[in-house]
Amino acid sequence: MEIIFSRPDGLVDVPTHYCPGCTHGTIHRLVGEALEELDLVGKAVGVAPVGCAVLAYNYFNCDMFEASHGRAPAMATGAKRCRPDLIVFTYQGDGDLASIGMAEIVHAANRGEKFTVIFVNNAIYGMTGGQMAPTTMPGQRTSTSPAGRDVDHCGYPIRMAELIAALQTPAYVARVAVHTPANIIKAKHAIREAFEYQEAGTCFSFVEVLSTCPTNWGLGPLESCHWVEKTMVPYYPLGTKKRPEDGPGPGRGVDED
C-alpha cells in the first residue's frame, strides 16, 4: 500500500504535551512540513519560548535552543548573525512575544534580522493557566480578567502583525489562522514563504498564526474554531501585511489577499 500521508521529517516522532483540541500541533506540523519541503531540516536551529511551546525543542527535528521568557528573538539574533548559513526560527506565544518580549521582537524586526518568527496568538496565557494576554479580546474572561477584559483598565489587544509591518525596514509579515482546512492551507503557504525569504537571505519574516486554547477558553475544540472565526478574525484581519518587494516603508495594514 502506498503511504500518502506521514509525519514530516521536520518533526520528531514523539507524543506532544499539548491539550486535546489545541492547534499548536497543527502549527508544529506546518513548520515541520515547510522545513522538509525546502530541505532545511538539517540546517535549521529553532528557538523555543517560555509558555505552552516551552518543550518545542523535543518536537522539532532540528537543533534547538530553549530561550528565557520573551528573549527568543535576541537568541535568534545571536545565532543568525554569527552563523548566517543556518536557518533560524523562533516559535513564540502571545505572552512571550507580545508582552514580556515586546522589545526583543520589535528591535529584531527593525534591524531586519534575517530569521523567521512563528507567532502563535491564542489570546491567552495557556501554560500558566489562562491569564489575560496582551492579545486577549475585549470582554474575554480569563483568570486575571474574571469580569472580562476591560479596555478602559488595560487597553485593547495588540495587533502584532500590523505593529511589525508598520516598521520602515523591509520584511515579510503575514497573519494566518488554522481553524479551518482552507485556512490551514493558507497558513502553510505563508510559513513556507517566510522560510523561503530567509533561505534567500532577503529579510526578517514574521507569521502570526491565530490559534485555539480550548482548555483555557472553556470551549470545546469545534466551538474554539468557531470562536476564532467569530471573535478573533474580525479584530485580527488575515492576510499578508508586508512584503520585502514593497521596499522600505510601512506595510499595507489590514488588507486581505
Added chain:
Amino acid sequence: MAKVLMKGNEAIGEAAIRAGCRFFFGYPITPQSEVPEYLSKRLPEIGGTFVQAESEVAASNMIYGAAGVGVRVLTTSSSPGISLMSEALSYIAGSEMPVVVVNIVRSGPGLGGILPSQSDYFQATKGGGHGDYRLLVLAPATVQEAVELVILAFDLADQYRNPVMVMGDGMIGQMMEPVDFGDHPPPGPDYVEPEKPWACTGTDSRGRSHRNIVNSLYLDPEECHEMNVRLKRKYDEMAEKEQRWEELYTEQDVDVMVVAYGTMSRICRTAIDMLRADGHRLSLLRPITLFPYPSEPVRKAAARAKKIISIEMSMGQMVEDVQLAVGGSKPVEFYGLAGGLIPSVEQVRAALLELIEA
C-alpha cells in the same frame, strides 16, 4: 613588539580579538562604552560582527544564542547593565554555554554613580541571577593584566563551558597604560575557532546523527537535581584548579596583612611600601580570581600575620570571603569607601597605621 598606550576599555576590546573572538553584542553604558565603540570599528575590519542591542537584556541573550552556535563571543557592560544581564547569565550557566562578560564596575546601588567601584563583588561571586550557579570571575589590576585575563577568560569559558566574567573597576576601563600585545598576535586568515561538538550548527553538520539542544529546563526534579550536581562538580573542579593570586612580602611575621584586588591593590601596595620604609611590617595578598576565591592562600598568609584587613572600594564585600578563609582564628578588619570614591594612598596609610597602633 613595542608597547602601545591604550585606554583600558579599548585594550579589552583588542584583547578579545586577539583571543579569536569575532562577535560582540552590547549596549552603551558609562564607564565601558569605549569597548563597543572600539569594536564597532575594529570587528568589521577582521570580518567579524558588531551588533548594538536594544538593551542589556537583549545583548546578554544574543551572546547566549551566539555561544549556542559555537562561536567565541563577548559582551561588556557596567553594574546596572550587569543586573539586567543576570537573567541571561543564569540561563547561560544552566545550559553551560561559554561566554565572556566584562563588567567595568561603577558605584551603586540603583543608578548609583559613574565612578569606579568594587561594589559588585557579591553580585559577581555569589550569584546575581537565580539558581545555584557560579561565574568564573577574574579581577585585573592593570590594563596589561586586563588584556591577559580577557584572553584567559575565552580559554576558560571554552574549557569549562561556563560564563566567565572579567571584573574591573571603572579605573581599569578608563585609565590609559602601556600595553604589550607581543605575546598575542591577531588570529590569521586561516584561524578556526575551537571545535564544539555540542553546538547547534544544524544536524547536517553531524550527518543527521543526532540533534543538539541548548537548554536549562529540567521539569523532573531528579533530573534537575542531577544537573545541579553536575554543575557543582564543575565548580569544585574550578576551585581546585583555577585559583589565582599574587603575594607580596612573604616574611614569616608581619603586623598587618592586607587583602585587596584590582585598582585598590595598587593603592594599597604604595601605602604598604611607604610604611615598610618606615620600619613597619606589612604584606599584601591580591586575589586575581574572585571565584574561585584563593581561600587557602589567604588562610596561610593570615597565619603569618598579627592582624588582617580587607581594603575595598565598597562598604565591605570581599571581607566576608577573607573572614571565611581565616575561619575566625583572627579578627578581620575592613577599610573602604563607596560611591565612586577611591581611597587615596594617604587614607589607606592612615587606616593601616591606626590598625598597627591599635
